[in-house]
Amino acid sequence: MAKLNERIRAVAFDLDGTLIDTMDDLAASVNLMLGMLGAPELTQARIRTLVGNGVETLVLRALNDSVGSASAHSARRSAALALFRRLYGQQLYRRSKVYPGVVDTLRSLTEAGMALCCITNKDSVFAEPLLKQAGLSEFFSFTLCADRAEDRKPSPNMLLAACARLGLAPAEMLYVGDSGIDIAAARAAGLPVIAVGYGYGKDHAAGPGAAQPDGRVAEMSEIVALCVLRTADKPDLKLYTGTL
Numbered sequence: 001m002a003k004l005n006e007r008i009r010a011v012a013f014d015l016d017g018t019l020i021d022t023m024d025d026l027a028a029s030v031n032l033m034l035g036m037l038g039a040p041e042l043t044q045a046r047i048r049t050l051v052g053n054g055v056e057t058l059v060l061r062a063l064n065d066s067v068g069s070a071s072a073h074s075a076r077r078s079a080a081l082a083l084f085r086r087l088y089g090q091q092l093y094r095r096s097k098v099y100p101g102v103v104d105t106l107r108s109l110t111e112a113g114m115a116l117c118c119i120t121n122k123d124s125v126f127a128e129p130l131l132k133q134a135g136l137s138e139f140f141s142f143t144l145c146a147d148r149a150e151d152r153k154p155s156p157n158m159l160l161a162a163c164a165r166l167g168l169a170p171a172e173m174l175y176v177g178d179s180g181i182d183i184a185a186a187r188a189a190g191l192p193v194i195a196v197g198y199g200y201g202k203d204h205a206a207g208p209g210a211a212q213p214d215g216r217v218a219e220m221s222e223i224v225a226l227c228v229l230r231t232a233d234k235p236d237l238k239l240y241t242g243t244l
Contacts, residue, residue, distance in 0.1 A: 007172050008192070008227055011109055012162055014177035015120035015127055016051060017199030018220075019102050020134055023048055024095035029088035030062050033080060039066040051200050052181050054121045054152055059084050085125075092126060093133040099198065101221035106139040108224045115166055118143040119158045119175070141166070153181045156189030163189070176223060177201070180210050187211040196220060 016022045023044065030050075031041040042065055050061040059081045109116060117140050120127050124145035131137040144162055146152035151161075163170050170190035175182065178199025186193035195201065195213040217223060 007169075008114075008174050010115040010117065010162075010166050010168055010173040011223070011227060012117045012119045012159065012173055012175045012191075014175075014179070014182050015118055015122055015131070017178040017201060018099075018176060018182075018196055019118070019136060020096050020098050020130065021199075022092075022096045022130070023051070023200070025088065025091050025093070026051060026058070028095065029084060029091060030058070032087050033059070033084045034062065034066050036083060037076075037080060039063070042066060048200055052121065052179055054146055054149075055084060055088070055123060055126075056081060056149075088126065092130045096130070096134070098134050098136065099220055101219050102136070105220045105223050106136065109227060110139055112224075112227070114227065116140050117162050117166070119153075119162055120144070121146045121152050121181070123147055154184035154188060156185055159185055159189035159191055163191075174227065176220075183211045183213050186213075194223065194226065 013019055016026075027042075027044040027047045030047050034041050042062060046065060047062065050058050050065070060077060063077065063080055106116060118127070118131065118136075120143070122130070122145055124143070124147050127143055127145045128137070131140070131143060137143075142162075142165065144151075144158040146158065151157040153159075159173075159175060160170065163173050166173065171192065173191055175186040175189075175191045175193045176196065177183065177186070177193065178196050179201035182201070183193050183195060193213045195216045197216055197218045215226065217226070
């Protein structure tokens with residue numbers, strides 16, 4: 001695996017599937033939306049494969065899967081999107097759960113002097129209250145959301161904007177995500193990237209030639225060992241310079 005840049009000074013995180021398992025609330029909202037529209041519900045396993053490109057894409061894909069060509073009518077799409085936004089906004093953190101090790105990892109990185117931020121394709125109207133309700137917002141200097149379609153990952157726009165905001169070169173910020181979309185965005189921006197082995201990314205098959213991460217971890221807690229290292233003779237946390 002590639003060497004993690006010893007100049008890492010900040011860590012950015014994806015949200016859904018990386019920090020928080022939001023699938024139960026997303027799936028419940030999708031199926032409640034479909035039911036209210038008189039459309040057949042989808043299995044949660046199927047809905048998992050539809051997540052990752054923003055709510056508009058999620059709603060359109062859900063409609064296509066549920067009622068097929070009927071989703072092509074713009075009026076129905078608009079009504080479904082508005083309904084989903086209302087329903088999901090009412091249950092952002094009702095069934096969702098912070099993944100194991102996330103809180104301790106964020107706390108350890110903060111104590112080590114790392115600047116932290118969240119970069120997500122989730123709309124800000126959902127992402128910011130979700131992070132607050134989950135007790136994670138206190139760890140992040142800021143959160144960047146894809147409220148504009150052109151900023152949505154795999155576009156590098158938000159990652160580059162985060163680097164500029166922190167006054168860092170792309171090579172100085174690590175991105176942690178769970179999907180090929182996250183990896184592709186980091187590659188386009190020139191950031192080192194680590195993929196977690198859980199989350200929703202495994203539900204999306206990566207085709208030949210897909211961007212690959214610099215490393216993979218099974219659990220979030222492993223990120224600390226990759227970024228900082230405490231030695232016996234130098235008790236202060238130091239930037240990790242070993243190989244992944």
